[in-house]
Amino acid sequence: MTKITWDALRESQKILLLLALLLVWNFAFWLFGLFQSLWIGIFLVNFIIIVYLLHQVSLVVPPQRISTFEKAVAVGFPIILLASWELLVRGGVLNEDWFPPPTRIVGAIWHLTVHYDKYTKTSLLGRFWLIPSIFPLEGWEGVKRLFLESHVITTVIRILAGFVLGTFPGLILGVFMGMNRIVRTMLDPVISATYVVPKITILPLMMLIFDPFGETYQIVTIGIGVFFLVLINTMTGVRDIDPIFLEAGKNFGANRLQLFRHVIIPGALPFIFAGLRLGLGVGLVIVVAIEFLRGEKGVGYITWYYWEIMVVKNMYAGLIVIMLLGVLTTFGLQRLERWVIPWQREERELPEAAQG
């Protein structure tokens, strides 16, 4: 009789065995009623089995399909996570009151979107269902008013306004500091010292300077947070340009303005975009912090508000919407980056005849 070893098995056999192991292992614990107390350990082992299983699958996937496989894994794993969460709650392992299942959170988001909340005096997206009755009376002005009162749009406007407000001064000063040694030496200690201050700390100061019941102080605080990140990254980007490109630019007759337009700005763009991405993240943190503290509107505000009145699923709804905002803005920025920096796209393969 020949001994069958693991290494001697074919890939497809290994995959089937691992799949069987995963099912039997979970079923056994469920059978003996041990899931309740041991679920963290069980899921940890599940994770390891799944990793090994997918590794085996990746070995049999044909090379030209490997990117499709990776996409499927990238989409599939979060779905598995959500499904596990759902099952853990439904199975009574997780406390439903503190961890409402994903389906219920989606329901809460839907509810908050299509219903007017008399306490926060609006809904997530505004009372768009009133459009048919308001449009004949007030026209586009009325529609605009309906949307402007919404939580999501209030937050989005704050972030975008702060983002724009911080980006342009950051860009301009960053280029100057990158190009000019004297300006850099002068400003560097000031920037370094103020950069480390958590930006939310200046909120009281901003409320002192601007109307403490308006929008300006919020936008300016976000803008300052974005400003520092754009500034520092732009400066790094400009300084990172190989001096030989400046020499080449000058040698081919570029004047100062052309040097900016054709060498310095495009050369610094990858770093500038890194700064914008970081700035967006910080902008999101600041806007939520301000809405926690001072809001009477905004997604941060409803998250806080529903925690205070203990409607936990609505608190989750706010949290998820904030997450979506972050994902969408980051995605938008990525698309913009690809469009603005086409030379950074992933390396294409070189035709063989073209070598040398």
Next chain:
Amino acid sequence: MALKIIAKNVTKVFPSPRGWIVALRDFSVEVNEGEFLCIVGPSGCGKSTFLRILAGLVPPTSGDVRIIPGARSEAKPINNIIFQEYAIFPWKTVHDNVAFGLQMRGISKNERDQVALEWIGRVGLSKFASSYPHQLSGGMKQRVSIARAFANDPEVLLMDEPLGALDAQTRAVLQEELIRIWEEDKKTVVYITHGIEEAVLLGDRISLMTAHPGTNKAFFDVNFPRPRDIALTRTPQFGELCHSIWESLEAEVKQAMEKQV
């Protein structure tokens, strides 16, 4: 023969954290109109510095450098550098890189497109006109750099070890291409290299530099007939000339190496 470049007693002193460094001392050279001059010297002798002084990118500490304007040119004759590191802009396509000089001079889009496409064709990159540099091999990048300089139609071409970063086979191919392109309309060239064979193959005259700080060591005339090609390197006369240049250079190279230790 009319003189095109006159450099007299050029000295360059650089500040460094350890004090002043003399990169170039009393270096003089004259280049005729349409001459291909090679400057050969050991590493760190300041030959690249001299090229940048010629190009007007750095001012000399003392001495006089002049490029004499030709009949067609304005007060400041155009010179262009072909860099060892290519220095083609990664954010511009091959076409836009080649057209760069013309664009900076404000030449109309139609005209510069025409010139750029012609030069891209002459260096054999027509298929890659809209590619970005990161999609090209080292040899192709240097072809773009060569096309960029030639397309700008400068009065003087300055080449700073243009083939130094390439592998031996690619270098041999590009040497022949350079000879071919240059012999079509003989521009005044100053070519920096530390390859003696390369200098003898390409140049009309060779200026030898001493080790750091660089100054004149000797001049060699290269009288091989043109058009030349790589077959020249197999003749005994070629070997003899290379050998005599090496004998003169050897001491300088050793001195340069000792200083580095």
